[in-house]
Amino acid sequence: MNVISVYTEAQAIGDGVLFRLSENVIVTTNLACTLAPSEDHETGFNLGALVTKLLPAITKRTMGIFYDADATDYPDECDEGLACYMIGNHKVWIMPSYPGSQQITVMLPEDY
Numbered sequence: 001m002n003v004i005s006v007y008t009e010a011q012a013i014g015d016g017v018l019f020r021l022s023e024n025v026i027v028t029t030n031l032a033c034t035l036a037p038s039e040d041h042e043t044g045f046n047l048g049a050l051v052t053k054l055l056p057a058i059t060k061r062t063m064g065i066f067y068d069a070d071a072t073d074y075p076d077e078c079d080e081g082l083a084c085y086m087i088g089n090h091k092v093w094i095m096p097s098y099p100g101s102q103q104i105t106v107m108l109p110e111d112y
Helices: 007-017 029-035 047-062
Strands: 017-020 027-030 084-087 090-096 104-107
Touching: 007 017, 007 090, 017 029, 027 029, 027 047, 029 047, 029 090, 029 104, 047 084, 047 090, 047 104
Parallel strands: 027 104
Antiparallel strands: 017 027, 084 090, 090 104
């Protein structure tokens, strides 16, 4: 297989597409700005509000609850590899950052 280019997680963080919320949680900037908008022109989101909104979904995933009923039409397909939740009016996906990883990436479906 020919690979034209590889865009790494480090590059995405450097470019501002992703950011590290904690040691094991990566979040898309689009999700952060959508769920917790702010007038802060540097980040575009309110970090405290973002953490408050994400914590219930991350906790559910940790407890083995991989979906909210209104977040997916395919609950049987939700598992550790792709968990689907509703936060406010937004569907949110949580998945391992890479196969076998304890690190997770949190995103809106359109960020995938």
